[in-house]
Amino acid sequence: MRKILLSIIGILFVVFSFFLAKRLIDSKTKPKPVTEKIIKTVFTDTVKNKTIPILIPAHGSLLAKRRLELYSEVQGIFKPRNILFKPGQVYSKGQILIDIDASEYYASVQSAKSNLYNDIAAIMPDLRFDYPKIYQKWQDYLVNFDMEKSTPKLPEMPSEKENYFITGRGIISSYYNVKNLEQHLTKYRIVAPFSGILTEALATEGSLIRSGQKLGEFIDPTSYEMEVALSKSYATLLKVGEQVALNNLEHTETYTGIVSRVNGSVDTATQTITAFIEVTNKDLKEGMYLEAKLNAKEEENSIEIDRSLMLDGAKIFILKENTLDMIDVNPVFYSETTVVLKSIPNGTVILAKPVPGAYAGMLVKPFSDVTAKEDNL
Known part of the structure; x- marks a missing residue:
C-alpha cells in the first residue's frame, strides 16, 4: 500500500513539474511592450529680414560739464557772510563764494598807489616847463586818479623823449607794481563764474585759510x-x-x-x-x-536672435518638415544677450527657444501645430 501511495505522489510531482516548466517557457516568449516615441514640442519663429540698429x-x-574746484592762492581769515558756505548752497553768477580778510594786504596796495601818485606829482613842475605839450594829459591823469578805484592806465607816450623822461623817473615800474598788487588783491575774493551749486565745502567761516588749500567744489547742475x-x-x-x-x-x-x-x-x-x-x-x-x-x-537684411540659440561654429537650428537641421550663419554683432545675423533667407523657420539635447535629424512638432490641434478638438 505504501509503494502505491509513493508512486501516485511521484506521478503527481512529475505532472506538476511539467506544467510549471511549460508556464515558465510561455512567459519568456511573450512580446515586449513597444515604448511610444516622444516627440518634443518646440517654439519656432519665421525669419523676416529687416534693418537692425546696432x-x-x-x-x-x-x-x-562745468565744474570749478576752489583753491586759495592767498592766506587769511575766512570772513563770514549772510550765505553759509555749505554743500547744497545755490549761488548766482557773480555772487561771492569766498571772502578772505585782506585788510592788511589792502593797506599795502594803497601805499603803493600813493607812491605812484606822488611820483607822478613830483614830475609835474618839470613837465610844465620842459614839456608843456604833454603836461595837460598828465594833469588830467592825476585829477582822475581815485585811490578807492582800480589804478587807471597810464597816458599814451608816442614820443621817445617823453617815454625816456617818464621811464627814467621810475613811474612805469611803479605803475606795474601797483597793477600786480591789485591783481593779487582780487584773489582774496572768489566769485561764482556761473550760476550753480556748491557740492563740497572744506572750509568754514572764521577759519584760517592757507595758500594752496582746497576750499570746495562748485558745479553747474x-x-x-x-x-x-x-x-x-x-x-x-x-x-x-x-x-x-x-x-x-x-x-x-x-x-x-x-x-x-x-x-x-x-x-x-x-x-x-x-x-x-x-x-x-x-x-x-x-x-x-x-x-x-x-x-x-x-545692418540691413538682418535678424536679431538670442545668443543661446547660436551653436559652435556659427550655426543655428532650423525646422524642415518637423525635423531639426543646422545651417551656417553670418554673425555681424554680439551684445550681452543677443546676436545679429545676416544671410538667412526670408521664410526660414528657426527655433525661438533652445531645446535641450537637440541634434540634427531630431523629430519635433511646432508649438503652433499643437495649439491648432487642441483648438480643433
Whole structure:
C-alpha cells in the first residue's frame, strides 16, 4: 500500500513539474511592450529680414560739464557772510563764494598807489616847463586818479623823449607794481563764474585759510557729461551729435543724451576709445550711474536672435518638415544677450527657444501645430 501511495505522489510531482516548466517557457516568449516615441514640442519663429540698429552698450557716471574746484592762492581769515558756505548752497553768477580778510594786504596796495601818485606829482613842475605839450594829459591823469578805484592806465607816450623822461623817473615800474598788487588783491575774493551749486565745502567761516588749500567744489547742475570707454573697433562708427538713450540702473527712468565729443586717441592699456555723452535733465545729479545705448550703425537684411540659440561654429537650428537641421550663419554683432545675423533667407523657420539635447535629424512638432490641434478638438 505504501509503494502505491509513493508512486501516485511521484506521478503527481512529475505532472506538476511539467506544467510549471511549460508556464515558465510561455512567459519568456511573450512580446515586449513597444515604448511610444516622444516627440518634443518646440517654439519656432519665421525669419523676416529687416534693418537692425546696432546699439553699443556702455556705462558711466555723470559729471557736471562745468565744474570749478576752489583753491586759495592767498592766506587769511575766512570772513563770514549772510550765505553759509555749505554743500547744497545755490549761488548766482557773480555772487561771492569766498571772502578772505585782506585788510592788511589792502593797506599795502594803497601805499603803493600813493607812491605812484606822488611820483607822478613830483614830475609835474618839470613837465610844465620842459614839456608843456604833454603836461595837460598828465594833469588830467592825476585829477582822475581815485585811490578807492582800480589804478587807471597810464597816458599814451608816442614820443621817445617823453617815454625816456617818464621811464627814467621810475613811474612805469611803479605803475606795474601797483597793477600786480591789485591783481593779487582780487584773489582774496572768489566769485561764482556761473550760476550753480556748491557740492563740497572744506572750509568754514572764521577759519584760517592757507595758500594752496582746497576750499570746495562748485558745479553747474543744468548740464552733465558721461564718459564711456568703448572698443576701438567702434571708432569709425561713433559720430558727434547722434542721440543716445540713457537709463538708470533700475530702468525706471529714460533720458536722451547727445554724443558731444569723441577722443581722437586709443588708450594703449585698454585699447579703448573715450566718448563723452552730454545730457540735460533737472532730475539728474552728479555721480549718478547710467547705462547708455549708442546707435553705432544699421545692418540691413538682418535678424536679431538670442545668443543661446547660436551653436559652435556659427550655426543655428532650423525646422524642415518637423525635423531639426543646422545651417551656417553670418554673425555681424554680439551684445550681452543677443546676436545679429545676416544671410538667412526670408521664410526660414528657426527655433525661438533652445531645446535641450537637440541634434540634427531630431523629430519635433511646432508649438503652433499643437495649439491648432487642441483648438480643433
